[in-house]
Amino acid sequence: MQPEPIIAEVRNQQSKKRRRWKIHLLPIPALIIYGLFIVYPLLAALTYSFFDWEGIKQGAFIGLSNYxxxxxxxxxxxxFWNAFGHNILYFVIQMIVQNGIAFLLALVLYQKIRxxxxxxxxxxxxxxLSVIVVGFLWKLILNPNYGALNILLGKFGLESLQKAWLGDPDTALIAIILVNCWFxxxxxxxxxLAGLQAIPHELIExxxxxxxxxLTLIRKIMLPLMVPSLMIMTVLTFIQSFEAFELVYAMQGSQGEPYRSTDTLAVYFYRxxxxGSSGDxxxxxxxxxxxxxxxxxISSITAIMLKFINKKQIDL
Structure with a gap:
């Protein structure tokens, strides 16, 4: 073999190695952003929790006293427990209403309707739409004086059902959760729908x-084969329910009004x-x-759910 082909081959291999290194450099900007906006705030919060604070001035180390x-x-x-209970209710209603309606709609679309x-x-x-935009939109719709919902109820002769939806402690949180379900x-x-379409058509036939x-077909064939999709949606709903902030803040502010009836853990953390907006x-x-x-x-419960999903996928 002549020297020229050998040299060309060596240069070609060196060029491939350089390209590989360049590919490895591509994730670095994303990792920097992730570190600045995710990892650093988490570590900072952990550090801050071990100190006493005078306003925004860090004081003495106090260990687990804040906890x-x-x-x-x-x-x-x-x-804390009031807000935690609201997050539980948030999760339960979303699972029943949002995911229940979504499953029924997915079944309809699965029939390949026109x-x-x-x-x-x-x-x-x-x-x-932006969550903030959705919040302000529905705040207008639910307004007791000129909101579209109460006006429609009046048009149909259902004045007895008209309420100050966001001003009544019994309905405020439910109204926000249902708006979140709509969203x-x-x-x-x-x-x-993706889970349904992943089921082999031969099994259905x-x-x-x-x-x-x-119902027999849905309960005994479709649902067991949709376990991964169902569990993924359960995990996402759980995380979203316990991180609920933007919609609550847009519709009720940071005080959890009325009378802390719409407080969630994220809103309580913000306050x-x-x-708070009242000068707390x-x-x-x-x-x-x-x-x-x-x-x-959130991370512990999510890890348990993901482990369960992996086990179900192996069983399937």
Whole structure:
């Protein structure tokens, strides 16, 4: 073999190695952004939670005292469990209403009805709006004096059902959660529809030949084969429910009005760490402790759910 081909081959290999290194450099900007806006705030919150604070001035190291105060000292203890209960309710209603309606709509679209593409776009359209825009829009619709909902109820002779939807402690949180369901149902439809379309058509046809129809077909064939999609949507709903902030803030502010009936853990954290709109003093240490507790809770439950999903996928 002549020297020239050998040299060319060596240069070609060196060029390939350089290209590989350049490919490895591509994730660096994303990693820097992730570190600045995700990792650093998490580590900072963990550090802040171990110190006493005078306003925004860091004081002495106090260990786990902020965590202890969060769970034992009033009013922090009461507000924590009040907000935690609201997050639980948020999750339960979203699972039943949002994901239940989304599954039914996905079943309808699975039948390949005429105009299916239009309906998929129509269902997903609210998701394209900003959460803040959705919050202010529905705040206007639910206004007790000139809101579209109460006006429509009056037009149909249902004046007895008219309410100050966001001013009544019994309806305020439910109204916000239902708005969130309206906002998120389109995304859930796409997830469930993808799960349905992943089921081999031969299995559906074989089940129908065996006499499976309606609820029997759904319960014994479709649902078991959709477990990954169902669990993924459960995980996403859980995370979203326990991080609920933007919509609550847009519709009710940072005070959880009326009478803390719309407080969630994220809103409570915001009020502790940055002060409320009514001039509440900040409690950076307690807010950081709450952020750490919320992060550990969400990540732990999510890890358990993902492990369950992996186990189900292996079983399938």
């Amino acid at each position: 202890k105060d969060l769970f034992t000292l009033e009013p922090f203890r009461g507000m 105009g299916m593409e239009f309906f998929k776009i129509a269902y997903f359209l609210p998701r394209l 998120g149902v389109g995304f859930a439809v796409l997830i469930f 074989a089940a129908r030949l065996d006499g499976a129809r309606g 502790l760490a940055f002060g 003093s900040t409690a950076v240490g307690l807010g950081s402790a709450l952020a750490v507790v919320l992060f550990i809770f």
